[in-house]
Amino acid sequence: MKSSAKLLFIIVLSSSLMMCASPPKRTTEGIDVGFCISCHQERTPGLFQSWVESKHAKNGVHCITCHVDHQAASDQKAMVFPEKCGECHKKQLEEFRKSRHSIGFDRMRIQGEYLGIPQEIRAAFCERCHMVQKRCNSCHTSHRFSLKEARYPDACGGCHLGPDHPHKEMYETSLHGTIYRLTQNPDRAPRCVTCHMPGGTHNSSFGIARGPAGTRAQVVNMEEVPISKEEEERRREEMLGVCTQCHSRRFAKEQLENADQVKEEGFKLMERAKKPIQEIGRQGLLYPSVAERMPHPTEGRTLVLADPQLYVGTSHIERLFFTMFKFHTIRVWKSGYHFSPSYTHGHGWSEMQLDLIDIQEETKRLREMFRDLKK
Amino acid sequence: MIRELVFLFFIFFLFPSLQVWAEEKIGDCIACHQKETRGIFQSWVNSKHARAGVDCITCHKSHAEAKPKKSAVEPKVCGECHQENYSQFLDGRHSIAWDRMKEHPQYQALPDALRKAFCERCHTIQSKCNSCHTSHAFNPEEAREPEACRKCHTGLAGPHDEMYASSLHGTVYLADKNPIRAPSCVSCHMHKGTHNISLGIVYDSWGNPVDKNGKRLSIEEQQGVREEMVKAVCFQCHIKSLTLERFELADTVKQRAKTLLDEAERVIRELEHEGILPKGVVLGAKQLYQETSRIEALYYRMSQFQNVYTWKGAYHFSADFAHWYGWAHLQMSLIEIKEEARKLRELNRLKK
Numbered sequence: 001m002k003s004s005a006k007l008l009f010i011i012v013l014s015s016s017l018m019m020c021a022s023p024p025k026r027t028t029e030g031i032d033v034g035f036c037i038s039c040h041q042e043r044t045p046g047l048f049q050s051w052v053e054s055k056h057a058k059n060g061v062h063c064i065t066c067h068v069d070h071q072a073a074s075d076q077k078a079m080v081f082p083e084k085c086g087e088c089h090k091k092q093l094e095e096f097r098k099s100r101h102s103i104g105f106d107r108m109r110i111q112g113e114y115l116g117i118p119q120e121i122r123a124a125f126c127e128r129c130h131m132v133q134k135r136c137n138s139c140h141t142s143h144r145f146s147l148k149e150a151r152y153p154d155a156c157g158g159c160h161l162g163p164d165h166p167h168k169e170m171y172e173t174s175l176h177g178t179i180y181r182l183t184q185n186p187d188r189a190p191r192c193v194t195c196h197m198p199g200g201t202h203n204s205s206f207g208i209a210r211g212p213a214g215t216r217a218q219v220v221n222m223e224e225v226p227i228s229k230e231e232e233e234r235r236r237e238e239m240l241g242v243c244t245q246c247h248s249r250r251f252a253k254e255q256l257e258n259a260d261q262v263k264e265e266g267f268k269l270m271e272r273a274k275k276p277i278q279e280i281g282r283q284g285l286l287y288p289s290v291a292e293r294m295p296h297p298t299e300g301r302t303l304v305l306a307d308p309q310l311y312v313g314t315s316h317i318e319r320l321f322f323t324m325f326k327f328h329t330i331r332v333w334k335s336g337y338h339f340s341p342s343y344t345h346g347h348g349w350s351e352m353q354l355d356l357i358d359i360q361e362e363t364k365r366l367r368e369m370f371r372d373l374k375k
Numbered sequence: 376m377i378r379e380l381v382f383l384f385f386i387f388f389l390f391p392s393l394q395v396w397a398e399e400k401i402g403d404c405i406a407c408h409q410k411e412t413r414g415i416f417q418s419w420v421n422s423k424h425a426r427a428g429v430d431c432i433t434c435h436k437s438h439a440e441a442k443p444k445k446s447a448v449e450p451k452v453c454g455e456c457h458q459e460n461y462s463q464f465l466d467g468r469h470s471i472a473w474d475r476m477k478e479h480p481q482y483q484a485l486p487d488a489l490r491k492a493f494c495e496r497c498h499t500i501q502s503k504c505n506s507c508h509t510s511h512a513f514n515p516e517e518a519r520e521p522e523a524c525r526k527c528h529t530g531l532a533g534p535h536d537e538m539y540a541s542s543l544h545g546t547v548y549l550a551d552k553n554p555i556r557a558p559s560c561v562s563c564h565m566h567k568g569t570h571n572i573s574l575g576i577v578y579d580s581w582g583n584p585v586d587k588n589g590k591r592l593s594i595e596e597q598q599g600v601r602e603e604m605v606k607a608v609c610f611q612c613h614i615k616s617l618t619l620e621r622f623e624l625a626d627t628v629k630q631r632a633k634t635l636l637d638e639a640e641r642v643i644r645e646l647e648h649e650g651i652l653p654k655g656v657v658l659g660a661k662q663l664y665q666e667t668s669r670i671e672a673l674y675y676r677m678s679q680f681q682n683v684y685t686w687k688g689a690y691h692f693s694a695d696f697a698h699w700y701g702w703a704h705l706q707m708s709l710i711e712i713k714e715e716a717r718k719l720r721e722l723n724r725l726k727k
Contacts, residue, residue: 046611049555077617117702121628124689125698141547141557142612149550158546162695163703287717312706316714319707369721 033062036070051143061088085136095202096136103222105133112308115297129159153180156192163327166347167192170331170338177340195242207239259336262344266332266352270325273356274305276363277317285366286315317362324355404431404438419511429456453504463570464504468579468587473501480661497527521548524560531680533580534700535560538684538691545693563608575604581660582629582686625689628697632685635705639674642716646670651723670715673708681705 040063041048051057056065066080067073082102086093096102108114108130117125132138138159139150149155153171160167171177171192179189186194196204208219219227219235227235236256243252280286281303294313295301304310305318306325314322331348335341408431409416419425424433434448435441450470454461464470476482476498482490500506506527507518517523521539528535539545539560547557554562564572577597579585584592592600601622609618640659646652652668664675681704688696 044610044612044614046555047613050612078614117698118631121624121631121702124624124628125694125702128692128694141543144551144556146551149547152550154546154550158541158543159695161541162699164699287714311703312710314710316710319710322707365718369718369725 033064036063047143054144054146056143056145079135080137081134082136092202098203098222099205100222101132101204103133104130110298112296112298112304112310116310116312132159151186151191151193153177153191160192165330165334166343167334167338170335170340170343173342174338174340176338190242195239198242207235207242255339256337259333259339262336263333266329266336266349269349269352269356270306270329273321273324273359276359277305277321278303280317280363280366283367285370286317288313288315317359317366320355320359320362324352324359328352328355415511422512422514424511424513447503448505449502450504460570466571466587467573468576469500469572471501471587472498481663484663484665500527519554519559519561521545521560528560533683533687534696535687535691538688538693538696541695542691542693544691558608563604566604566607575600575608577601582633582682621692622690625686625692628689628702629686632682632702632705635709636678636682639677639709639712642712643670643674646716646719649720649723651719670712670719673712673715677705677708677712681708 037048051062056062063073066084067078082093082096100107105127108126111126114122114126129138137145139155140146141149141155153168157168161169172181176189176191180186180191183189193200196206196208198206219232221227221231239256240249240252243249243256247255281290286303290301290303296304296308296310298308303318305321309318309322309325311319311322311326328348328351331343332352333344333348335343335348405416419431424430434452435446450461450464454464473495476494482494485493497506505513507523508514509517509523521536525536527533529537540549544557548554548559551557561568564574564576566574573587577584577592577600579589584597586592605618605622613621636659643652643656643658647654647656652670656667656671657663658671658674659678662671662675662678664672664679667675681701683701684696685701685705686697688694688698688701
């Protein structure tokens with residue numbers, strides 16, 4: 001008994017010495033999933049459990065398939081880029097590349113607002129969502145990569161919410177959102193993916209015929225070139241294809257055209273608010289004046305109203321306009337297209353009107369109080 | 376003499392009747408309460424308590440005792456059976472919530488009726504386990520869901536629920552309701568069922584690194600507290616380097632938000648110094664939202680709302696809160712405060 005224990009001790013000791021002398025090779029070939037699991041099952045049990053229950057696990061897609069090897073994974077903090085997923089999911093990757101999701105990070109990096117944020121905290125703000133360009137697991141969350149989950153409105157809601165683009169809130173307060181929430185049945189009413197990713201397309205820009213946030217400019221394509229009138233109509237027709245699954249074509253078209261008109265009215269109101277501010281600027285009553293402040297990161301020393309206006313370091317009257325354009329105009333027109341009367345009217349249009357009063361009042365006050373400063 | 380008589384009255388009349396109640400069985404309560412408070416009865420009858428023979432009298436002691444307390448049962452009564460949970464509860468900040476509320480000037484500034492309807496509804500958690508384990512089911516599964524925390528941890532002063540729901544953690548959890556896939560509130564804040572909800576939390580409500588008793592934590596102690604959570608919870612899914620990096624990023628966000636607050640405070644202090652604002656302006660933790668100047672009110676929004684959205688949003692990994700509800704609004708408020716200061720100076724000059 002005693003000698004067998006001694007023998008066991010020697011075996012354990014010598015084998016552990018052998019392991020120290022020659023660490024396991026970390027190459028793609030020869031590493032089986034057992035090697036990863038031997039540690040990760042214990043060290044990151046949550047992650048392991050999610051994977052084990054995934055379709056990936058059932059089909060033999062394991063750690064090394066995506067992460068390549070331990071060193072590579074470690075170097076890129078375990079990130080896996082869409083190109084990697086595209087090795088199997090070719091069609092999805094191609095579709096994804098046609099969508100604005102696939103340029104989310106690049107476009108963010110040239111945005112004035114992004115550049116106006118201290119560099120060391122950008123990762124906590126903009127980058128968390130705009131990372132969608134580089135990670136399929138923004139929507140198909142690790143390590144289950146569940147399709148069912150990615151189709152829920154909540155999967156989109158993590159980014160598409162809040163003051164600057166309350167898509168989630170608009171949807172939830174629309175009849176579409178209400179019926180879906182009650183029934184959880186996408187045949188009864190559409191959820192985000194029904195309209196924006198119909199038939200499972202990963203081109204989430206499908207059917208979107210209107211321009212980027214905050215501008216009245218024409219819709220642009222992925223290369224930022226304005227699209228033609230015909231292309232605009234083609235995209236609208238694409239979307240109507242979804243609507244006509246429940247609605248008559250005439251009705252659906254009318255609804256979308258009504259939203260077009262709402263959008264125009266919203267922008268007209270915004271233009272009205274621009275004028276007094278521009279005048280105040282010409283009269284030298286902005287505090288701080290354009291000359292006294294940090295230059296705009298992309299536009300330089302000029303008065304910027306609406307996109308790409310900053311919320312930092314401007315005058316108060318510009319800041320009032322920022323709220324109007326960034327938070328309220330967008331509610332008016334996007335909620336028009338999402339059919340949420342409480343957002344398009346209550347949170348949008350009426351707030352814009354109140355903003356306009358604030359701006360006009362501020363104009364008056366600045367003129368009266370700082371008459372002496374006038375050039 | 377009268378006092379003695381009253382005493383005798385209690386001894387001879389009331390005491391025996393208490394005895395009777397204590398000896399009476401659950402049937403006596405149910406005889407009425409099954410009909411009169413049907414909802415409560417139904418919740419209890421399906422509870423684990425009912426199955427385990429924990430009935431009205433076990434917690435409420437007697438009809439006479441329950442009545443003046445308006446049926447409140449205090450944690451120490453629950454602790455008679457749930458000893459471990461009770462002692463953990465005492466280690467966490469929930470157990471001092473009422474006392475801290477009573478000391479706060481904002482609470483003191485409110486009329487009685489409003490205190491009850493506002494602060495007290497949540498801060499009463501110090502004296503009721505059924506804030507989370509709702510009566511009379513006391514269902515632990517219910518108490519584990521984010522909804523159980525939401526009732527208090529929502530809204531302007533502390534939108535923890537909204538931050539969580541808009542984080543990737545919240546998104547995945549709410550889709551799947553599987554705490555292995557993603558953490559719910561209790562996964563991080565009541566890890567493995569501990570009732571010390573302050574586990575792993577470095578800061579108090581005002582963002583100061585202090586313990587439950589207000590003692591400032593050293594840098595090492597802060598690291599120790601954080602490690603408790605990070606090691607036990609985060610590493611279940613995340614690698615070490617990435618996790619620590621995320622927390623350090625949130626630390627930086629918190630510091631940067633503080634610099635904006637400091638800048639705003641400087642503007643206001645200058646006005647105070649110049650005699651434009653009266654001396655003794657209170658800013659920050661003890662500040663009131665009532666009967667101050669407009670510029671102080673602007674600071675109130677910054678410190679009590681926008682600053683909290685920024686730094687707590689960052690620790691909850693909600694980019695939307697940290698950036699749009701938080702940082703962006705802090706910056707916009709700062710603009711407004713500077714403008715207000717300019718106008719106050721100009722008005723002051725015109726007056727002279």
